Amino acid sequence: MTGTLQPDFTSALSRLIEIPSVSSTLPELDMGNMPVINELAGWLENMGFNCEIMPIPGEPNKANLIATLGSGPGGLVLSGHTDTVPYNANRWNFDPFKMQEANNRLYGLGTCDMKGFFALAMEAARAYLDQPFKAPLIILATADEESSMSGARALAAAGKPKGRYAVIGEPTGMVPVYMHKGIMMERVSIIGQSGHSSNPALGRNAMETAHKVISEIMAYRTDLGSQYNNPGFAVPTPTVNLGCIHGGDNPNRICGSCRLDFDVRLLPGMDSQQLRNGLRKRLLPFAEQDGVELALEAISPSIEPFAGSSDSPLVKACEELTGYTAESVAFTTEAPFFSDMGMDTVVLGPGDIDQAHQPDEFLALDRIQPTIDLLQALIRKYCLN
Numbered sequence: 001m002t003g004t005l006q007p008d009f010t011s012a013l014s015r016l017i018e019i020p021s022v023s024s025t026l027p028e029l030d031m032g033n034m035p036v037i038n039e040l041a042g043w044l045e046n047m048g049f050n051c052e053i054m055p056i057p058g059e060p061n062k063a064n065l066i067a068t069l070g071s072g073p074g075g076l077v078l079s080g081h082t083d084t085v086p087y088n089a090n091r092w093n094f095d096p097f098k099m100q101e102a103n104n105r106l107y108g109l110g111t112c113d114m115k116g117f118f119a120l121a122m123e124a125a126r127a128y129l130d131q132p133f134k135a136p137l138i139i140l141a142t143a144d145e146e147s148s149m150s151g152a153r154a155l156a157a158a159g160k161p162k163g164r165y166a167v168i169g170e171p172t173g174m175v176p177v178y179m180h181k182g183i184m185m186e187r188v189s190i191i192g193q194s195g196h197s198s199n200p201a202l203g204r205n206a207m208e209t210a211h212k213v214i215s216e217i218m219a220y221r222t223d224l225g226s227q228y229n230n231p232g233f234a235v236p237t238p239t240v241n242l243g244c245i246h247g248g249d250n251p252n253r254i255c256g257s258c259r260l261d262f263d264v265r266l267l268p269g270m271d272s273q274q275l276r277n278g279l280r281k282r283l284l285p286f287a288e289q290d291g292v293e294l295a296l297e298a299i300s301p302s303i304e305p306f307a308g309s310s311d312s313p314l315v316k317a318c319e320e321l322t323g324y325t326a327e328s329v330a331f332t333t334e335a336p337f338f339s340d341m342g343m344d345t346v347v348l349g350p351g352d353i354d355q356a357h358q359p360d361e362f363l364a365l366d367r368i369q370p371t372i373d374l375l376q377a378l379i380r381k382y383c384l385n
């Protein structure tokens, strides 16, 4: 199928599924997305789109693609990420890299999350290739959404694209999503002094400081819960999860160092840097108290909350077109980056989140035509009329 000038939906998606593009914070699993970007750029250029491939700083095998049809200010951005999560081949009943139709579904890694959306966006655009565009249609393909979000960060740094409306086709089961929490992943590192356990004065026990740190983080969580509440979320408060702890080596040795990792899920209106500073203020006094070194740092750059509006013109239009009332979700997306660039942004896609990041990931066949219809209605509304 390689080399098809303008492949139809099925051949485009099966080709995209064939090209592995796993992204991961584990370097041994991380692949890069250039082959997917090049394939998409080739097709979109043949369809008349103007294609800009934007390299990701420090990532030679990764890029974003901004493909634009028509010109002028404003316009509609249809956005997806080109990377997939890693897969567990022996838990799949299908080949993750060979799209297969069965049970009224298309199986393959990325069918739902979210290479399927590119094939659908191209299929939707195809109907209008010969029409004069009043405002541009931009198909945007990003890198690294599943790991560092370096693609979205590069776009935000460049202030591109400059659309007015953005649809991110993440799996929402066709429900418009206007809000999600943010996430910060943090690490407390404590360095004390190891020594023989028979005499506590011979060392400074990092695990004992960790105990105080844990209690303080739990008190902090209670405080956050009483300060912030948003009934638009199934879990209406910010959450703090103690995720993993590593420290010490032997019962008869004073624990010399300890490391604690936790996450914070932020509600719209909360700011990660401010939270980190607040936490530092509460935790750093333990260093002096216990005579240990203590640091609080981000494990990875945080993702801010997405605080769209349920009344925005795009959300309203999507509610009308899909028949679903807009909702919040519990997962994060690239939406806050787009929303910060001034775009009216909605997360809305054909897959279901239950199938994302799972073996035997699939896209149901009965979602295909409704998605094409929806995207075509949006293209007519924002680019043609």
Ligand SMILES: [Zn+2]
Residues within 6 Å of the ligand: 081, 113, 114, 145, 170, 171
């Ligand atoms: Zn996704």
